[in-house]
Amino acid sequence: MQLRFECHLTGADYVIQQAWLDASLPRCPLHPQGGCHFARHGTYARVSPPGTRVARWYCPEGHRTFSLLPDCLAARLSGTLAEVEAVVSAAEQAPSLEALCKQHRLDIELPGALRWVRRRVQDVHSALHRIKGILGEPFALVEPTLTAFADHLEVEQVLVALRGIAAAWLDALPKPLGFAPRRHPGGGALPRVQHRAGPDPPGCQA
Ligand SMILES: [Zn+2]
Structure with a gap:
């Protein structure tokens, strides 16, 4: 599941600053009251711009992955x-x-x-x-x-x-x-x- 990462960088600056490290998702969207084992789940790479990574989280109880897509990147499409x-x-x-x-x-x-x-x-x-x-x-x-x-x-x-x-x-x-x-x-x-x-x-x- 994709979520918005509010981010005022261009695609190039997002990569240069490795801004995915700043992405944060404090609570599980499925269990906002807590109680699940929601945790950071590394990053995944996108082809363009080269070097792009997207931060993601995983809720094992909900069997769901959440990725934080920065405003500069296109959703479900390569590039910005x-x-x-x-x-x-x-x-x-x-x-x-x-x-x-x-x-x-x-x-x-x-x-x-x-x-x-x-x-x-x-x-x-x-x-x-x-x-x-x-x-x-x-x-x-x-x-x-x-x-x-x-x-x-x-x-x-x-x-x-x-x-x-x-x-x-x-x-x-x-x-x-x-x-x-x-x-x-x-x-x-x-x-x-x-x-x-x-x-x-x-x-x-x-
Ligand atoms: Zn959860």
Whole structure:
């Protein structure tokens, strides 16, 4: 189970400062009254940024592991939220996803690159829709795009800021922003028709 580690570092600084050593979880989330053998359970490594580790705890009675994910890291996705944000922001502003893909991701074929970008755009826009639904009025007039949220919140890193703003609802928000487990009939991916944020730019059928 993932929990938020409130941390104002970039991914690079998180690694340099080994900030996972500062993560703390004083009580077992399953047994806040105590009585279980909840304890620190080492760390696990993430591939990117290189050298990243995430602190975790374990409750033997609850058979559950808890990891403290810092605000800079994407949930259930490699890398940082800033990296995801850069891709999705660029996609919002690009004339087409194809043009964007031709500029980046040269190591994979175009259809794969399109899926790679589109998945991130859908995940992020789906989270922004959800935040508008949950938080209501403050975001009522804000388009569910990173560009619009950045203007409204007056921040450069929208996704990192939203980890704090929507901290109480992270369990209900989709990855890579939130920690919601995938729960759908058949166990498949999110149904496309419900979560597509809007029409694709022209020339982006994959
Ligand atoms: Zn426990």
